[in-house]
Amino acid sequence: MSSPDFKQRIIDAISNPTLTGALGRFSVAYRTARAKAYEETDFEAVRDQIATIKSASADHFDEVAGRFQQAAEARGTKVFRTSDPQAVKDYILNLSRERGVKSIVKSKSMASEEIHLNQYLIDAGIAVQETDLGEWIIALAGQTPSHMVLPAIHMTKEEVADVFSNKVEEGQMPDIPKLVKFARAKLRPVFLGADMGISGANIAVAETGSIVIVTNEGNARLVTTLPKIHVAIVGLEKLVEKFQDIAPILTALPKSATAQLMTSYVSIISGPAPNTDGSPKELHIILMDNRRNDMAHDPKFKQALQCIRCASCLNVCPVFRLVGGHVFGKIYTGGIGTILTAWFDALKQSDEIQSLCIQCGNCNEVCPSKIDIAGLILELRRRLAVEQGQPLIQKAIFSVVNNRRVFHSMLRAASIGQAPFAREGYIRHLPLFLSDLTKSRSLPAIAAEPFRDRIKKIKQPKCAERAAFYGGCLVDFAYPEMGEALVKVLNKAGIEVTFPEGQTCCGAPARYSGAYEVAAQNAADNIQALLAEDVKYVVSACPTCTVALKQDFADSLDAVGRKNEVDTANKLAAKVIDFTSLVEQLVQAGRLKFKAGTPPVKFTYHDSCHYKRTLHADQSPRRLMQQAGHELVEMEEHDMCCGMGGSYTLKMPEISAPILERKLVNIENTGAPLLLIDCPGCVMQIRGGLDKRGSHVQVQHSVERLAECIE
Amino acid sequence: MNSVLQSSPLIDKFKLRLEAVGGRFEHVSGKEEALALVLDLLRQEGVADTAEDAAVWADGSLLTAENKERLAAAVPGIRFDVTRAQVAKAKVGISQLEWGLANTGTLVQAADAVDTRLVSSLPMLHIALAPTAGVLPDLPAVLEKVHPEKAAYLAFITGPSRTSDIERVLTIGVHGPERLIVILVDELEVAL
Numbered sequence: 001m002s003s004p005d006f007k008q009r010i011i012d013a014i015s016n017p018t019l020t021g022a023l024g025r026f027s028v029a030y031r032t033a034r035a036k037a038y039e040e041t042d043f044e045a046v047r048d049q050i051a052t053i054k055s056a057s058a059d060h061f062d063e064v065a066g067r068f069q070q071a072a073e074a075r076g077t078k079v080f081r082t083s084d085p086q087a088v089k090d091y092i093l094n095l096s097r098e099r100g101v102k103s104i105v106k107s108k109s110m111a112s113e114e115i116h117l118n119q120y121l122i123d124a125g126i127a128v129q130e131t132d133l134g135e136w137i138i139a140l141a142g143q144t145p146s147h148m149v150l151p152a153i154h155m156t157k158e159e160v161a162d163v164f165s166n167k168v169e170e171g172q173m174p175d176i177p178k179l180v181k182f183a184r185a186k187l188r189p190v191f192l193g194a195d196m197g198i199s200g201a202n203i204a205v206a207e208t209g210s211i212v213i214v215t216n217e218g219n220a221r222l223v224t225t226l227p228k229i230h231v232a233i234v235g236l237e238k239l240v241e242k243f244q245d246i247a248p249i250l251t252a253l254p255k256s257a258t259a260q261l262m263t264s265y266v267s268i269i270s271g272p273a274p275n276t277d278g279s280p281k282e283l284h285i286i287l288m289d290n291r292r293n294d295m296a297h298d299p300k301f302k303q304a305l306q307c308i309r310c311a312s313c314l315n316v317c318p319v320f321r322l323v324g325g326h327v328f329g330k331i332y333t334g335g336i337g338t339i340l341t342a343w344f345d346a347l348k349q350s351d352e353i354q355s356l357c358i359q360c361g362n363c364n365e366v367c368p369s370k371i372d373i374a375g376l377i378l379e380l381r382r383r384l385a386v387e388q389g390q391p392l393i394q395k396a397i398f399s400v401v402n403n404r405r406v407f408h409s410m411l412r413a414a415s416i417g418q419a420p421f422a423r424e425g426y427i428r429h430l431p432l433f434l435s436d437l438t439k440s441r442s443l444p445a446i447a448a449e450p451f452r453d454r455i456k457k458i459k460q461p462k463c464a465e466r467a468a469f470y471g472g473c474l475v476d477f478a479y480p481e482m483g484e485a486l487v488k489v490l491n492k493a494g495i496e497v498t499f500p501e502g503q504t505c506c507g508a509p510a511r512y513s514g515a516y517e518v519a520a521q522n523a524a525d526n527i528q529a530l531l532a533e534d535v536k537y538v539v540s541a542c543p544t545c546t547v548a549l550k551q552d553f554a555d556s557l558d559a560v561g562r563k564n565e566v567d568t569a570n571k572l573a574a575k576v577i578d579f580t581s582l583v584e585q586l587v588q589a590g591r592l593k594f595k596a597g598t599p600p601v602k603f604t605y606h607d608s609c610h611y612k613r614t615l616h617a618d619q620s621p622r623r624l625m626q627q628a629g630h631e632l633v634e635m636e637e638h639d640m641c642c643g644m645g646g647s648y649t650l651k652m653p654e655i656s657a658p659i660l661e662r663k664l665v666n667i668e669n670t671g672a673p674l675l676l677i678d679c680p681g682c683v684m685q686i687r688g689g690l691d692k693r694g695s696h697v698q699v700q701h702s703v704e705r706l707a708e709c710i711e
Numbered sequence: 712m713n714s715v716l717q718s719s720p721l722i723d724k725f726k727l728r729l730e731a732v733g734g735r736f737e738h739v740s741g742k743e744e745a746l747a748l749v750l751d752l753l754r755q756e757g758v759a760d761t762a763e764d765a766a767v768w769a770d771g772s773l774l775t776a777e778n779k780e781r782l783a784a785a786v787p788g789i790r791f792d793v794t795r796a797q798v799a800k801a802k803v804g805i806s807q808l809e810w811g812l813a814n815t816g817t818l819v820q821a822a823d824a825v826d827t828r829l830v831s832s833l834p835m836l837h838i839a840l841a842p843t844a845g846v847l848p849d850l851p852a853v854l855e856k857v858h859p860e861k862a863a864y865l866a867f868i869t870g871p872s873r874t875s876d877i878e879r880v881l882t883i884g885v886h887g888p889e890r891l892i893v894i895l896v897d898e899l900e901v902a903l
C-alpha cells in the first residue's frame with residue numbers, strides 16, 4: 001500500500017512540468033524513431049536470439065563465469081568473482097591503495113551504482129569522477145538518475161547551467177552546445193591525470209574472455225585507454241557464451257536504447273592492450289553476483305536476467321512518462337527497475353513502486369530481451385500479498401464483488417441514491433469506495449436489471465450451434481445493452497446464446513492486486529459454470545475477461561498449487577473467443593453479412609491493452625468496420641492505455657487521470673465523430689471522460705456498432 | 712588520374728549510413744590520391760607547426776618512411792611520433808582502419824596499438840582511411856573476420872562523438888571528435 005509520502009512524491013512529479021514535458025515529448029519521439037531504427041531488422045527474430053542466448057547463460061552462471069575467467073586470465077586479465085557487493089568495493093579500494101591511485105575516472109556502470117561504489121571510494125579519500133555527461137550532471141547536482149539511459153532527462157539546460165556555475169565555474173550560460181564543450185574542457189584534464197579507469201560492460205563473452213562497452217560520447221574509450229589500470233564491474237547477467245553472441249545484442253541495443261543503428265563507439269576488450277607509455281595495461285574484471293544467481297534459480301524471475309538495460313520499457317510506459325525514475329524505481333527504474341529493485345535491494349523495497357504499474361503490457365511488446373515485465377511485476381505483487389497478507393478493505397471489496405447479486409444491488413443502490421445528479425445516463429458522483437473514480441470522468445448508470453435477468457426475456461431462435469456468453473461485471477451490470485447486441489448478432493449467424501448463471505467475477509481485480517487465492521477460486525467457480533453447458537464457444541466482449549478465461553485461470557490455479565484443476569482450465573480456454581474475432585470468422589464463413597448502403601462514418605479506434613497485446617485481436621475490428629463501409633482515422637498513440645487498468649483508477653487516481661486526459665485529446669484531434677473500442681472498461685473510462693469534457697464524440701463498443709451494421 | 716572507383720551497393724549503403732550519422736564520406740582509387748586528399752584537408756583545416764595546430768598521424772601501411780618525409784615536407788605540423796601529450800593538444804588525428812560495416816556506416820579496427828586509439832579519440836577532427844575492400848555487410852560478418860586472438864582491443868567507430876544528455880538535444884563532440892572524415896581507398900589492402 002502506498003504511504004502518504006509516496007503519494008506526495010507522485011503528485012510532485014506529475015505537477016513538475018519540466019519532468020512530464022521532457023518525458024512526454026521523448027516518449028512520442030522515441031516511438032517513431034525506434035520504429036525507423038528497426039526498419040531493416042527482424043525484431044522478433046533478434047529478440048528471440050537474445051532471449052535464447054541470455055537464458056542459456058543464466059541456466060549455468062557458475063560454469064559460464066568459470067569459462068570467462070579462464071579465457072580472460074589466459075590473456076592476462078585479472079578476474080575477481082564475488083557474490084558480495086562489499087567485496088567488490090573492498091577489492092577496488094585495496095587495489096587503489098596498493099597502486100597509489102588518487103584519481104579515478106568512470107564511464108557509466110549501473111552495477112557500480114547498485115553497490116554505491118562512488119561514495120565508498122570518495123569516503124576513502126579517492127577522487128572519483130563520473131564522465132558520462134548526464135551522470136556527471138546529476139552527480140554534481142547531488143541527485144540520482146531519473147532514467148537508465150538518459151540520467152538527467154528531468155533537468156532543463158537552465159538547471160544544468162546553474163549546476164555548472166555553482167559547482168564548477170561561475171557564469172555558465174544555458175546554451176547546450178556550450179555546456180557540452182564546457183564539460184569536454186573540464187573533464188579532459190581529469191581523464192589525462194587519472195590513475196584508474198572504472199567502467200561497466202554491456203556484454204561479457206565467456207568463450208574469449210572479452211567485454212563489450214558501448215558509449216556515444218566516447219568517454220569509455222578514454223576511460224579504458226588513458227589510465228594505466230582499468231577495472232570493469234560486470235554483473236553476471238552480462239555473460240554470453242560465444243563471441244558471435246555479441247551480434248544480436250549489439251544489433252538491438254542501440255536501436256532500442258537510443259533509436260540509433262549503432263552506438264558511436266563500441267570497444268571489445270579481450271585482454272590488456274599496451275598503455276601510452278608502452279607498458280601493458282593492468283586489466284581487472286569483477287564479475288559480480290549480488291543475487292543474480294538466486295534470481296537465476298527462480299523459475300519465474302530467471303528471465304529478468306535477459307535484460308540488456310536498453311530502457312525501452314521505460315520509454316513506452318504510460319506511467320513512467322508521468323512520474324519519471326525518481327518515483328518509479330530506485331537505481332534501476334521503470335518496469336524492469338521495479339523487478340531489479342525487488343531482487344538486488346529487497347522485495348519490500350519494491351512494494352510502492354510495483355503499485356505504479358497499470359499492467360498495460362507496452363513494455364513487453366518492445367523489450368528486445370523478450371521479458372514478460374508486466375507479468376513479473378504481477379508476480380511481485382502476488383508475493384508481496386502473500387508476505388504481507390491482504391488488507392482488510394480489499395478483503396471486504398472482494399467478498400462483495402464475488403457475490404454477483406449483492407454486488408449489483410450495491411452498485412445499483414449507489415447509482416439510484418445519486419439519481420438527481422444523473423444526466424444522460426451518467427452519474428456525477430458515486431459514494432463508497434468508488435468515489436475517487438469520478439474526479440476526472442463520469443460513471444455509467446447501473447442498470448436496474450442486470451443482463452443475467454434481461455437475457456431471459458430475449459426471444460432467441462432455436463439453433464444448432466450454441467455459445468455461452470461470459471458477461472463480466474461491466475456488461476452484466478452497467479452495459480446490458482452490449483450483451484443484447486451480442487445476442488442479436490450471434491443469433492443472425494445461427495448461434496444461440498446462453499448465460500450460465502453460475503458465472504462470477506473473472507478474478508482479474510483480485511489477481512491484479514496480488515490476491516491469487518481469491519482469483520483461483522473465481523477461476524474454479526467460472527470453470528465449473530461454463531463447462532457445465534454444452535456449447536461450441538465461450539464468448540466474451542471484455543478483453544480482460546477473455547484473457548482471464550483463456551490464460552489466467554490456469555495460471556492462478558497453478559500459482560496457488562491447485563494443479564489438478566489446470567487441465568479443466570485449459571479445456572475451457574480452448575473454447576474461449578472474443579466477440580469481434582468470432583464475428584470476423586463468421587463473416588469470412590459467409591454466415592454474417594453487412595447491410596448494403598450504410599452511410600459511411602469516420603471512426604477512430606482505441607486499442608485496449610489486453611485486446612491488442614495479449615489477444616492480438618486489434619486488426620479484426622478495424623477490418624470489419626472498414627468492410628462495413630466505415631472510414632478509419634487512426635489517432636496518435638492509438639494503442640496507449642486509457643488509464644483504466646481495472647482498480648488502478650481507484651488506487652492511483654493521480655496517475656490515471658492525466659493518462660486519460662492525453663487519450664481524450666488524441667481522440668478529439670482525429671475529428672472523427674465515432675470512437676470504437678472492444679473493451680467495456682475502456683468504454684466506461686473514455687465515455688465518462690469525454691462526457692465530462694462535454695465532447696460530442698460517440699463512444700461505442702464494437703458489438704454495438706456491429707449490431708447496427710450487420711444485415 | 713582517371714581511374715574508375717570500385718562501386719557497389721555495399722559502398723553506397725556505407726556512404727548513406729555514415730552520412731546519416733554526421734560523418735563525411737570520401738572515396739579515392741589510389742594511395743597517392745588518398746595522401747593528396749589528406750594533405751588538402753589538412754591545409755583547409757589550417758594545420759601548422761604548433762602543438763595546438765598539429766595533425767598526429769598514427770602508424771599504418773600508408774606511412775612508409777619515404778611517404779612520411781614527403782608528407783611532413785608538404786604540410787608542416789604533421790607529426791608521426793604519437794605521444795599522449797602531443798595528441799592531447801593536436802587539432803587533427805589521422806589513422807588507418809581495417810573494416811567498414813555497410814549497414815551502420817561503422818569503421819572497425821584492431822586497435823591494440825594505443826596510438827590509433829589516441830588519434831581517433833582526443834582531437835576534434837578524425838580523418839580515417841580504410842580499404843574499400845574492407846567494407847563488409849554487417850556486424851556478424853566482421854565478427855567472423857576478427858578474433859580476440861588477434862585483437863585485444865577492437866574499436867568500432869560510427870560517426871562523431873555525440874550526446875543527448877541535456878534536454879535530449881543531439882550535440883556532437885563531447886569526449887571524442889566533433890567531426891569524422893572517412894576516406895575509402897580502393898588500392899589499400901585489407902590487413903589481417
Ligand code: SF4
Pocket residue numbers: 313316317318319320334335336356357358359360361362363364373374377
Ligand atoms: S505494464 Fe505498462 S504500466 Fe506496467 S511497467 Fe509495463 S508499460 Fe509500465
Ligand code: SF4
Pocket residue numbers: 256306307308309310311312313314336363366367368369370371373
Ligand atoms: S527489460 Fe527489456 S526493455 Fe527493459 S531495459 Fe531490459 S531489455 Fe530493455
